[in-house]
Amino acid sequence: MAGGASVGFAQDGMSGIPEYVTRVRAQYSIELLYKDIPQPQGTTALYQEVHPRNYSKLLAFLKILEEELGRYPSRFFEFSQLQQIYLVEKCFHHDRPMEGLYNDRDRVILLEIARGSNPIRQRHNIHHELFHMMERSVQRMVRLDEEEWSKLNKDHFVYGQPSRYKESESFSSPPREGFATVYSLTSPQEDRAEIYACLMVRSQNRLLSKWMGSDPILKQKVEYIKRFIVAYCPEMDERYWDRLFKGTGNVPGEDGSREKENFSGR
Numbered sequence: 001m002a003g004g005a006s007v008g009f010a011q012d013g014m015s016g017i018p019e020y021v022t023r024v025r026a027q028y029s030i031e032l033l034y035k036d037i038p039q040p041q042g043t044t045a046l047y048q049e050v051h052p053r054n055y056s057k058l059l060a061f062l063k064i065l066e067e068e069l070g071r072y073p074s075r076f077f078e079f080s081q082l083q084q085i086y087l088v089e090k091c092f093h094h095d096r097p098m099e100g101l102y103n104d105r106d107r108v109i110l111l112e113i114a115r116g117s118n119p120i121r122q123r124h125n126i127h128h129e130l131f132h133m134m135e136r137s138v139q140r141m142v143r144l145d146e147e148e149w150s151k152l153n154k155d156h157f158v159y160g161q162p163s164r165y166k167e168s169e170s171f172s173s174p175p176r177e178g179f180a181t182v183y184s185l186t187s188p189q190e191d192r193a194e195i196y197a198c199l200m201v202r203s204q205n206r207l208l209s210k211w212m213g214s215d216p217i218l219k220q221k222v223e224y225i226k227r228f229i230v231a232y233c234p235e236m237d238e239r240y241w242d243r244l245f246k247g248t249g250n251v252p253g254e255d256g257s258r259e260k261e262n263f264s265g266r
Contacts, residue, residue: 017055020062024085028069028077034058034087041105045098047088047112054089054114061087061113061122068126071200071244073235080133083107089114100125102132109133120201127200131193134232144228149188152220153178159187178217180208196225202245 021032034050050058065085069077083106091098091112099121101110109129113122135144154177175182184194198204199222212219229236 016059017062020059020066024066024069028082030069030077030082031084032062032065032087033084037086037088041103043101043103045091045093045101045110047086047091047110050087050089050113057114058087060119061111064119064122065111065126068123068200073233073240075235076233079233080130080137081107082109082133084109086110087113100129102129102136104133104136107133120203123201124197124204127197128193131196132189134229135189135192137232144192144224146188149192149221149224152217152224154217159185159191161185174211174215174218177215178221180204180211180218191221192225195221196229199225199241200244205245 017034024030024032037047037049065087086108088110089112091101091110093101099112102108103110111125111129157178174180176185179185179191179194180198181194184191195208195218198208208218208222212222226238226241
């Protein structure tokens with residue numbers, strides 16, 4: 001699968017990729033690796049590096065990644081101490097496909113770029129892993145109260161049974177009261193990461209806001225997450241959310257025309 005040493009770009013065979021890598025390094029002090037990727041420590045994840053024939057997909061993903069990183073205040077990444085982002089073609093945990101992973105030991109995010117071609121889902125996955133990074137950050141020592149979070153759900157709800165809802169998933173309403181996606185039902189950590197990712201993607205944010213009008217549990221969860229985020233990064237206050245999507249114009253996969261795919265889960 002993977003393993004190696006330092007990354008080089010002289011023989012990419014795809015113009016544009018090194019420019020994205022250089023800009024992200026300069027602006028966020030984050031290294032983007034897509035070849036000669038070392039195996040992250042402390043994880044059983046396996047991955048397949050991007051084949052040169054798929055560098056066009058990598059280039060498209062890099063454009064999306066740069067746009068999504070640009071949604072954050074500059075100090076956000078200072079707090080996180082994120083070191084690297086690995087961009088891979090496919091990723092697996094045992095035999096199960098994975099679209100992303102945050103490794104807090106190495107402060108590395110791993111993102112899959114080729115399995116799905118839906119840009120909304122790709123944008124969602126970026127923010128999903130960034131939320132896992134926030135939760136596990138040792139820099140800010142901000143922690144969520146798991147007991148308090150669980151009390152937001154209906155009585156007797158138990159995480160870990162998402163398959164029960166896959167067949168009846170609706171895109172006009174949440175899969176279950178208090179949840180944004182089927183994958184949210186997996187665990188409290190995935191519940192929070194999914195809601196946060198939906199907040200950060202315009203078309204999903206629009207649906208989430210609509211659902212909150214008739215779903216008080218989901219509304220409470222959104223408010224809880226926003227309190228956590230502003231404690232982690234004070235610049236991400238209500239003024240940040242008010243102006244997040246203003247003046248951005250339409251971007252690929254963000255015109256709301258494919259909302260049925262927006263909440264298809266991970």
